[in-house]
Amino acid sequence: MNIEVKKDFQKMKDIILRAFDLGITHFDLANNYGPPPGSAELNFKNILNSELGAYRDELIISTKAGYLMWDGPYGEWGSRKYLLASLDQSLKRMGLDYVDIFYSHRPDPETPFEETMMALHSAVQSGKALYAGISNYNAEQTLKAIEILEKLGTPCLIHQPKYNMLNRWVEDGLLEVLENKGVGCIPFSPLAQGILTDRYLNGIPEDSRMAGESISLTKEHLHADTLVKVKGLNQHAEQRGQTLAQMALAWILSHRQVTSVVIGASSVSQLENNVGALENTGFTGDELSYIDNILM
Numbered sequence: 001m002n003i004e005v006k007k008d009f010q011k012m013k014d015i016i017l018r019a020f021d022l023g024i025t026h027f028d029l030a031n032n033y034g035p036p037p038g039s040a041e042l043n044f045k046n047i048l049n050s051e052l053g054a055y056r057d058e059l060i061i062s063t064k065a066g067y068l069m070w071d072g073p074y075g076e077w078g079s080r081k082y083l084l085a086s087l088d089q090s091l092k093r094m095g096l097d098y099v100d101i102f103y104s105h106r107p108d109p110e111t112p113f114e115e116t117m118m119a120l121h122s123a124v125q126s127g128k129a130l131y132a133g134i135s136n137y138n139a140e141q142t143l144k145a146i147e148i149l150e151k152l153g154t155p156c157l158i159h160q161p162k163y164n165m166l167n168r169w170v171e172d173g174l175l176e177v178l179e180n181k182g183v184g185c186i187p188f189s190p191l192a193q194g195i196l197t198d199r200y201l202n203g204i205p206e207d208s209r210m211a212g213e214s215i216s217l218t219k220e221h222l223h224a225d226t227l228v229k230v231k232g233l234n235q236h237a238e239q240r241g242q243t244l245a246q247m248a249l250a251w252i253l254s255h256r257q258v259t260s261v262v263i264g265a266s267s268v269s270q271l272e273n274n275v276g277a278l279e280n281t282g283f284t285g286d287e288l289s290y291i292d293n294i295l296m
Contacts, residue, residue, distance in 0.1 A: 001249075001275065002026035002060075002186060004264040006033045009043045011267070016047055018268045020055075022275050028160075028188075028262050029094075030064035030105060031086045037069055041093035049095065059100075063090045064135060064160075066105025078108030078116035087123055102129035103160060104145075106136040113141070117148040124154045131157035135188075139173030146181050156183050160262065163187035165196055165233065165248055165295060166226065175257040184259035187252055191263075195222060196248040201234060232294040236287075242280060249277035251291065 003019045005012060005027050016027065033040035041063065052059065065086035068076040076082065087102055102123045104116050120132035132154050134145050142159060149156045159178055163170045164187070178185050191197055200222055230244070237247035252261050265271035283291075 001278070002028050002260055002262045003271070004028045004188065004262050005044050006040050006264060009046065012040070012043050013047050013051070014268050015265055015271055016044075017051060018271055019265075020052065022272070024275075025055075025058055026060040026062070026260070028062050028186075029090075030067070030103075031069050031090050032067045038089070038093055041090055045093060045095045061094070061096065061099050062101035062103065062133070063087070063094075063099050064103035064105035065090070066103075066108070066135070078104055078106075078111045078119075080115050080119040080122070083116065083119040084122060087128055091128060098127055099129050101131045101133045101158060103133040103135045103158075104137075107134075107138075107141045107145075113144050114148055117145055117152065121149065121152040121154040133158040133160060135160040136162070138169075139177050142174060142183075143177050143181070146177070146183060156181075158184040158186055158259065160186050160188055162189045163252060163258075164190050164192045165251060165291070166192045166229070168295075175255070179257045185257050186260050186262055187258060188262040188264075190249055190252045190261050191245055192248075195226065195230060196233070197245040198234060198243065200227070201231060201244075229294055233291065236290065236294070240280060240287075242277065243273060245274060246277035246280075249274060250281040251283065253277070253281045254283050254288075 001024055003016065003024050003026070005016065027044065029041055029044060031038065031041070048056070065083050066076065066078060069086060074082045074085065083104065091097070091099065102120060104120060108116055123129040124132055132149060134142065134156060137145060137159065146156045161170045161174060175185065194200070233247065234244040237244045240247055242250065249261060249263070252258055263271070263274045265274060
């Protein structure tokens with residue numbers, strides 16, 4: 001498993017240190033994680049300096065660029081200027097000489113793929129990143145990106161797509177491309193921002209993100225038919241001796257094309273519950289068919 005780094009400092013510190021104690025050594029960031037943008041990387045620098053610096057050679061630290069970071073024509077998307085400037089800024093914020101993985105966070109509809117991939121290639125060639133990755137690219141875009149990077153001599157190491165039981169778009173060609181090309185897959189949002197947990201089984205708690213001002217998770221996301229599916233999944237998770245979150249994570253990890261999964265815990269107890277998914281990641285064929293029937 002990997003841990004996504006986005007939280008406020010003290011909470012982030014507690015989660016990261018506990019994650020490290022549990023054997024998690026891959027920490028996933030992006031230039032715009034916050035708020036405000038850049039603050040997650042700044043906070044991570046303080047944790048590295050105070051607690052984890054001695055273990056740098058055992059850590060996988062990744063960052064991304066692609067979403068809006070600053071105003072102006074080169075403050076987002078996939079131009080060479082933006083990607084390489086953003087990487088320099090991320091390294092400065094984290095106090096690092098290099099990151100292990102640098103991602104193009106999303107495909108750019110205006111910039112040629114060749115330019116974006118050449119920027120990733122340059123990041124690796126300069127030593128500022130050890131590996132190149134992409135995120136949020138569909139199957140066709142992914143194949144194109146992989147083939148360009150192959151020609152440049154910098155293989156695409158990993159793809160980070162959104163994937164969970166309720167959002168299975170990657171099964172429509174993307175997983176096949178990744179498997180055929182030997183590229184890893186580390187899905188994010190495996191719990192559908194908390195919908196695939198017991199958080200919303202009995203309504204929307206007043207202190208939840210869905211009840212607040214979150215743009216990415218609103219009450220409209222919890223349709224009546226979605227809730228029926230979630231309750232059915234929860235019943236099966238109980239039969240497996242797991243929480244719904246644990247089963248949802250185990251289900252992702254059971255796919256042969258999946259390398260690992262990015263979890264975004266908001267507390268140490270949530271982190272520990274998620275890691276508990278590793279105790280049972282096996283599914284029988286009948287189970288998988290039963291789950292598919294629930295999700296239809």
